Amino acid sequence: MTAPSVHKEPSMARQKEMISQHFKKLTTAHESGKKVVYTFVPGNLTELMLSFDCLPVHPEINALQSGMRKKSAGYIAEAERHGHSEDVCTYVKCDIGMLKKGNIGPTGEHIPPPDLLLLSYTGCFTFMKWFELLREEYDCPVAMLHVPYQGDGEITDDMREYVIRQLREDVIPKFEEVTGQAFDIDRLKDLLASSARAEDDLVTVLESAKHRPSPIDAYFGGVYYIGPIFTAFRGTREAEAYYRELREEVQERMRVGAGPITPEGPLEKERFRLVVEGPPNWTHFREFWRMFHEEGAVVVASTYTKVGGVYDRGFRHDPDRPFETLAEYCLGCYTNLNLPTRTDMISKYVEDYSADGFLINSIKSCNSFSAGQLLILREVEERTGIPGAFVETDLVDPRYFSASNVKNRLESYFQMLAQKQVQAS
Amino acid sequence: MRGVIGIDLGSTTTKAIVLDEDGRVLGRGITNSRSNYDVACAVARNEALIDSRFNLFRSRAAFESVAAGARDGIMQRLELGFRREQYSGQLDDLQAACTEHLTGPRFSKVRDAAQGVLESSFATLRSETRALFSETGARRSNFFRDLAGSRLLEIMEPCCRERSVPFDLMMGLYDKSIIGVENHVPEVTFESNVMCAMGDALEGGSLDDIRSAALRAQLEDVARETLTEACVVGTGYGRARLPFPRENIRSEILCHGLGAHAMFPETRTVLDIGGQDTKAIQVDADGIVESFQMNDRCAAGCGRYLGYIADEMNMGVQDLGPMALRAKTPVKINSTCTVFAGAELRDRLAIGQRREDILGGLHRAMILRAMSLLARSGGIRDEFTFTGGVANNEAAVKALECLVQENYGERHLNISPDSIYTGALGAALFARRHAEGEKEVA
Numbered sequence: 129m130t131a132p133s134v135h136k137e138p139s140m141a142r143q144k145e146m147i148s149q150h151f152k153k154l155t156t157a158h159e160s161g162k163k164v165v166y167t168f169v170p171g172n173l174t175e176l177m178l179s180f181d182c183l184p185v186h187p188e189i190n191a192l193q194s195g196m197r198k199k200s201a202g203y204i205a206e207a208e209r210h211g212h213s214e215d216v217c218t219y220v221k222c223d224i225g226m227l228k229k230g231n232i233g234p235t236g237e238h239i240p241p242p243d244l245l246l247l248s249y250t251g252c253f254t255f256m257k258w259f260e261l262l263r264e265e266y267d268c269p270v271a272m273l274h275v276p277y278q279g280d281g282e283i284t285d286d287m288r289e290y291v292i293r294q295l296r297e298d299v300i301p302k303f304e305e306v307t308g309q310a311f312d313i314d315r316l317k318d319l320l321a322s323s324a325r326a327e328d329d330l331v332t333v334l335e336s337a338k339h340r341p342s343p344i345d346a347y348f349g350g351v352y353y354i355g356p357i358f359t360a361f362r363g364t365r366e367a368e369a370y371y372r373e374l375r376e377e378v379q380e381r382m383r384v385g386a387g388p389i390t391p392e393g394p395l396e397k398e399r400f401r402l403v404v405e406g407p408p409n410w411t412h413f414r415e416f417w418r419m420f421h422e423e424g425a426v427v428v429a430s431t432y433t434k435v436g437g438v439y440d441r442g443f444r445h446d447p448d449r450p451f452e453t454l455a456e457y458c459l460g461c462y463t464n465l466n467l468p469t470r471t472d473m474i475s476k477y478v479e480d481y482s483a484d485g486f487l488i489n490s491i492k493s494c495n496s497f498s499a500g501q502l503l504i505l506r507e508v509e510e511r512t513g514i515p516g517a518f519v520e521t522d523l524v525d526p527r528y529f530s531a532s533n534v535k536n537r538l539e540s541y542f543q544m545l546a547q548k549q550v551q552a553s
Numbered sequence: 554m555r556g557v558i559g560i561d562l563g564s565t566t567t568k569a570i571v572l573d574e575d576g577r578v579l580g581r582g583i584t585n586s587r588s589n590y591d592v593a594c595a596v597a598r599n600e601a602l603i604d605s606r607f608n609l610f611r612s613r614a615a616f617e618s619v620a621a622g623a624r625d626g627i628m629q630r631l632e633l634g635f636r637r638e639q640y641s642g643q644l645d646d647l648q649a650a651c652t653e654h655l656t657g658p659r660f661s662k663v664r665d666a667a668q669g670v671l672e673s674s675f676a677t678l679r680s681e682t683r684a685l686f687s688e689t690g691a692r693r694s695n696f697f698r699d700l701a702g703s704r705l706l707e708i709m710e711p712c713c714r715e716r717s718v719p720f721d722l723m724m725g726l727y728d729k730s731i732i733g734v735e736n737h738v739p740e741v742t743f744e745s746n747v748m749c750a751m752g753d754a755l756e757g758g759s760l761d762d763i764r765s766a767a768l769r770a771q772l773e774d775v776a777r778e779t780l781t782e783a784c785v786v787g788t789g790y791g792r793a794r795l796p797f798p799r800e801n802i803r804s805e806i807l808c809h810g811l812g813a814h815a816m817f818p819e820t821r822t823v824l825d826i827g828g829q830d831t832k833a834i835q836v837d838a839d840g841i842v843e844s845f846q847m848n849d850r851c852a853a854g855c856g857r858y859l860g861y862i863a864d865e866m867n868m869g870v871q872d873l874g875p876m877a878l879r880a881k882t883p884v885k886i887n888s889t890c891t892v893f894a895g896a897e898l899r900d901r902l903a904i905g906q907r908r909e910d911i912l913g914g915l916h917r918a919m920i921l922r923a924m925s926l927l928a929r930s931g932g933i934r935d936e937f938t939f940t941g942g943v944a945n946n947e948a949a950v951k952a953l954e955c956l957v958q959e960n961y962g963e964r965h966l967n968i969s970p971d972s973i974y975t976g977a978l979g980a981a982l983f984a985r986r987h988a989e990g991e992k993e994v995a
Contacts, residue, residue, distance in 0.1 A: 492850075505929070509931070515845075520849040543804045543806070544806060544844075547807060547842065551841055
């Protein structure tokens with residue numbers, strides 16, 4: 129049987145090539161004298177890493193890639209055999225399972241062990257536990273950047289100073305020690321300037337969804353758009369080129385009034401505009417997306433695409449304030465925001481993007497996202513007067529995606545929205 | 554005459570409702586959903602059309618001159634007679650299917666004896682038919698499988714012993730055969746069945762020949778009347794399987810909302826507990842759904858939970874409520890997992906707790922889950938309508954009343970005796986709108 133053909137945006141080909149090159153570099157990192165740093169997406173210090181010529185590995189990206197490539201079930205089973213309970217974050221189990229099975233990455237190439245574990249701790253306690261497990265596996269230095277939670281909904285001077293002090297006194301000296309290179313602030317500034325340029329283009333792309341019809345899907349499509357900037361490429365010329373190409377592509381679709389390109393083909397008719405909170409399910413990513421495509425539903429804004437930076441609220445990396453900007457970036461990631469801020473953000477998205485509805489995809493094993501989501505649901509409903517939908521799936525454990533139940537709920541939800549549209553007209 | 558039909562394909566039962574041109578309920582039909590949704594859908598639809606014809610007949614002029622008491626008696630006997638004829642036809646089908654399956658190799662050594670078991674058992678079953686469908690007959694269900702199945706096996710067991718045929722073999726034969734019988738749509742023979750039944754219905758009555766003849770003529774007329782389906786709309790869990798165009802399929806949420814509104818126009822919050830779904834729905838003054846929440850990932854606390862518990866306790870599901878109502882000190886029961894609740898139940902029985910108290914606690918646990926979903930959907934507003942099969946369970950209703958009072962204060966609770974048809978009614982109302990060419994709704 130031949131697999132059904134998948135429609136892709138041209139910029140995706142560029143992205144695929146970038147990722148493939150990155151994994152090739154990783155495979156030969158140690159032979160070519162490069163150092164490998166394992167780190168997480170939220171609050172990642174990519175520019176700092178690149179200024180030391182380090183290559184990042186993101187365990188949660190590997191996990192989601194394994195989920196999309198239908199490998200996660202086996203990895204999770206492996207981790208469970210090593211004693212991890214069913215309730216542990218499935219990203220963690222997928223990563224640990226992959227490691228136990230030889231650390232073969234998503235492109236089929238071996239991922240080298242880390243020279244440094246850089247834990248930028250932003251809002252997810254599990255990250256800390258995850259790296260404790262990795263520390264058991266690898267004999268390498270650990271740098272921990274503790275990022276205070278925005279409990280009161282703002283970044284105070286003390287919080288910023290606290291992060292900066294750690295950067296200066298702990299993180300940068302660790303990099304110098306591991307790489308043998310001296311910290312080069314000019315290089316960091318160049319990288320930060322490049323980041324800001326790509327960030328501008330990304331925001332243009334994300335905000336294009338305010339247009340009717342939206343030329344992008346800001347959730348399913350959005351996860352591709354954030355790929356380079358959230359991972360190894362922020363601050364690079366390649367990322368700048370990618371985002372320029374993407375922006376042009378999206379603007380062209382906007383000019384001709386075309387909708388987003390989905391794996392099933394272009395979305396011909398936009399019937400529902402949605403805001404989505406929560407990470408996607410990766411094991412049934414295409415199937416999940418198809419449920420939206422079939423109903424003419426397009427996601428116009430999502431919170432998941434802000435886990436590696438909330439750029440659309442104005443943040444840009446600022447080369448003139450290198451330490452402050454890194455600190456503010458880490459402090460401002462979506463997972464580090466408190467519930468009232470998240471509620472404000474979602475409510476504002478519903479209004480700014482003229483959404484017909486909003487959906488919470490609650491992830492069984494992700495506490496940092498899921499805690500408080502029912503409260504968010506109720507608050508956003510009250511503020512916007514728009515009913516929310518709530519489905520439960522998981523990140524990469526295929527056992528927790530019940531397609532017929534999710535579809536049943538989504539169909540019911542879309543029919544309710546349609547009825548409201550008729551009533552309103 | 555023209556009518557519209559709504560079909561609700563649930564996980565346990567499939568319901569159909571026929572509305573006449575004025576939007577009044579003309580007939581209702583229900584069947585078990587079985588493994589074949591297409592058949593369940595066709596059977597429920599046929600049953601609703603049969604019920605419609607009975608109701609049409611009841612409203613005929615010839616009845617007006619018959620005294621009210623006699624009228625009810627005639628109708629009851631007529632319907633029972635009709636069901637008896639229908640049942641006899643299904644028994645013939647079942648026996649034929651069983652006989653056909655006897656040709657398999659597993660029966661090579663006992664074929665003649667097994668044939669004897671079948672003939673003798675079916676003969677006994679047939680001899681009981683008249684009593685079963687008498688005015689005093691005890692029928693725990695209207696579904697053929699329930700009526701014929703357990704009794705047939707009861708009769709077969711001693712027969713098998715007498716004729717040295719392994720009972721297991723005959724049970725397997727029955728299982729295989731009943732699936733085949735259930736999964737084909739019986740031909741609707743309303744006219745022949747009903748005319749047979751009419752003889753019995755008039756017997757024993759006090760009608761003179763002229764009136765009897767007039768009624769017969771009216772019945773024939775109704776039996777021959779063409780019922781045109783202007784539109785059929787389907788809903789329910791199996792709706793994707795319904796052989797309708799996409800625009801004729803509505804989600805059960807919309808249908809339950811609209812159905813509850815049609816039954817009780819002041820409804821603002823609907824709780825529906827069906828076989829595998831619990832739905833909390835908020836509707837506006839027109840029955841349009843404002844928001845809803847459904848159970849996710851797990852169906853503990855739904856109708857099937859009660860079915861499982863009934864099996865565990867070796868009781869009929871309809872007997873659980875009455876027993877639970879006799880609880881004195883309800884015990885606390887886990888409601889997060891159906892299977893665990895079963896284990897807990899056995900443990901508690903083993904330590905000597907009363908069945909009534911265990912069941913009382915179990916019903917409360919079930920409603921507690923619904924309360925959390927109601928809270929998630931925006932709470933309980935006045936009026937509050939409870940629908941779905943579980944709304945027929947008095948103990949569940951009592952637990953709900955109590956918890957609503959505790960959490961929300963005084964609320965007017967509506968429960969219709971036809972609550973199981975709420976989704977089908979909503980679907981029929983959508984069909985009516987569709988047929989009337991109103992603006993397309995979704």
